[in-house]
Amino acid sequence: MGTKSNKSDTDYVILADKGMFQDLNPSMALFSKGLILAFLFFTIVNVEFAASTFSGMQNWIQSNLDWFYVLSMCIFLGFTFYLMCSKYGSIRLGKDDQRPEFSYFTWFSMLFGAGMGVGLLFWSIAEPAYHIQGNPFLAAGTENTMAAANTAMQITFLHWGLHGWGVYVIVGLALAYFTYRHDLPLTVRSALYPIFGDKIFGWRGHVADLLAVFGTLFGVATTLGIGSGQINAGLNYMFGIDVDTTSQVIIIAVVSIMATISAVSGVGKGIKILSELNMWLSILLLTVFILAGPTVFVLGFFVTNLGDYILNFIPMGFWVDPDPQGQWQGWWTVFYWGWWIAWAPFVGMFIARVSKGRTIREFCLGVLLVPTLVTFLWMSVFGSTGMFMELFADGGFGTGGVIAAVNEDISKPLFVVIEQLNLGWLTPVVALVSVILIITYFITSSDSGTLVITTLVSMGNENPPASYRIFWGLGQGAIAAVLLLIGGLKALQTASLAAGLPFAFIMFMMMYALIKSLRADFEGVQQIREIAPNNQTGRTDHYIAILNNR
Numbered sequence: 001m002g003t004k005s006n007k008s009d010t011d012y013v014i015l016a017d018k019g020m021f022q023d024l025n026p027s028m029a030l031f032s033k034g035l036i037l038a039f040l041f042f043t044i045v046n047v048e049f050a051a052s053t054f055s056g057m058q059n060w061i062q063s064n065l066d067w068f069y070v071l072s073m074c075i076f077l078g079f080t081f082y083l084m085c086s087k088y089g090s091i092r093l094g095k096d097d098q099r100p101e102f103s104y105f106t107w108f109s110m111l112f113g114a115g116m117g118v119g120l121l122f123w124s125i126a127e128p129a130y131h132i133q134g135n136p137f138l139a140a141g142t143e144n145t146m147a148a149a150n151t152a153m154q155i156t157f158l159h160w161g162l163h164g165w166g167v168y169v170i171v172g173l174a175l176a177y178f179t180y181r182h183d184l185p186l187t188v189r190s191a192l193y194p195i196f197g198d199k200i201f202g203w204r205g206h207v208a209d210l211l212a213v214f215g216t217l218f219g220v221a222t223t224l225g226i227g228s229g230q231i232n233a234g235l236n237y238m239f240g241i242d243v244d245t246t247s248q249v250i251i252i253a254v255v256s257i258m259a260t261i262s263a264v265s266g267v268g269k270g271i272k273i274l275s276e277l278n279m280w281l282s283i284l285l286l287t288v289f290i291l292a293g294p295t296v297f298v299l300g301f302f303v304t305n306l307g308d309y310i311l312n313f314i315p316m317g318f319w320v321d322p323d324p325q326g327q328w329q330g331w332w333t334v335f336y337w338g339w340w341i342a343w344a345p346f347v348g349m350f351i352a353r354v355s356k357g358r359t360i361r362e363f364c365l366g367v368l369l370v371p372t373l374v375t376f377l378w379m380s381v382f383g384s385t386g387m388f389m390e391l392f393a394d395g396g397f398g399t400g401g402v403i404a405a406v407n408e409d410i411s412k413p414l415f416v417v418i419e420q421l422n423l424g425w426l427t428p429v430v431a432l433v434s435v436i437l438i439i440t441y442f443i444t445s446s447d448s449g450t451l452v453i454t455t456l457v458s459m460g461n462e463n464p465p466a467s468y469r470i471f472w473g474l475g476q477g478a479i480a481a482v483l484l485l486i487g488g489l490k491a492l493q494t495a496s497l498a499a500g501l502p503f504a505f506i507m508f509m510m511m512y513a514l515i516k517s518l519r520a521d522f523e524g525v526q527q528i529r530e531i532a533p534n535n536q537t538g539r540t541d542h543y544i545a546i547l548n549n550r
Helices: 026-045 047-064 066-085 104-115 118-131 146-160 162-181 188-201 203-239 245-265 267-292 295-318 328-354 360-391 402-408 413-420 426-457 466-531 539-548
Strands: none
Touching: 026 047, 026 203, 026 426, 026 466, 047 066, 047 328, 047 466, 066 162, 066 295, 066 328, 066 360, 066 466, 104 328, 104 360, 118 146, 118 203, 118 360, 118 402, 118 413, 118 426, 146 162, 146 295, 146 328, 146 360, 162 188, 162 295, 162 328, 162 360, 162 466, 188 203, 188 466, 203 245, 203 328, 203 413, 203 426, 203 466, 245 426, 245 466, 267 295, 267 360, 267 426, 295 360, 328 426, 328 466, 360 402, 360 413, 402 413, 413 426, 426 466
């Protein structure tokens, strides 16, 4: 089998130039395929044993590693703020004379579309409605009150706010920096170059990229499983289709095929069109909720909770449940932290691709703050509307229908709230728009995840073979379906926890490598400006020489 190098000055990077692994790295292709096939075989052969294994894994992580997830997320966020305020903030993610490809509006739109997805619609009403009934931050006897509503929204902000976007900053920044400033492949291994040097193109790099594949695969599969439940709930509301696992597996199969077709078409066609459709449908749905819902209450609640979050996100972010038998933090905060980390390779690579030419400070501010504020607005509009219907229901709290829906099936509250808005003939239209939006987010997550995985196994090739896009597009759907079959939401949550754990260690290595490289780069840039301010030739070689001598 012939091989070729996609980096002229090293013998490590090899891609097959013919045969079944053409344009792929054979080792990465074999190991990554083996990963998904082994998982499917393990679960299908003995479903009960697989389910008990997942349950035991989740219990162990929640009992022993909750502190690790909490501390890691705080460190990641602190590192992001450090980079934002440091002397390295002026360094560009590209050559010194390069400028951003996209306008601020387009860039912010893509950031939000990449980092958010089905979860916005699934959890925006359900999560606050769940927490208002009880959580560890509430004083006894204050459940189901306005004070509980404030705390519930603060918790929701914590789970969807700065901590999660800080994870995306680190991964996206590292990938963009080493790819566009130092001409390394667009893969996770490139972010470890200051530690391992050219050895990243051997087994060490394979391990890093395979962990990224693992995280992306199970992180996206979790999203697909959750999304199928809400699509099923919407179809039940509109057409009476049964809400059950069989229906959700069929939904996953159909949408996975659609997502695979989109992935094969490439970023410039299917993914771009669906991303733009997502944005417009999201704006439409958000506008309907603001105008048709309790507008003054919702906007006032947003301002109040934004202020409360700013005051409390640090102590809440460091909180670890002292009760060894407590399960709330494992089911919520730790699950979210694992989910964010699992999504980091997928979202980070996309953010890196659209951020070329930005400065580090600009990147940190844009990725951390703008999407967070938009997410908070979304969560406030939807979550506050649901809680308002319960707090001020004619029959008292618990008679508005939202709480009952959350406690019965956590995928139903969105459609209950739409019905309670009393939109008349527009009610089924808004419900249909919601289902379409969930499907388009579903497809966008799946096809983007497919492209990221295939880019990783092809050593940074941004146009990987179509046959591999098909394999991984259908493979993600298969993983999501199997997880639903062996344990539903609990299995999906375990998958995110398990996928996020090993990649968290890769992120710590990324942070060390990034600081080491930035120091060398900062010194190298200063020297180059003094020697040849108008000539960028050889800057990467100069950087590597400085780095190797430190």
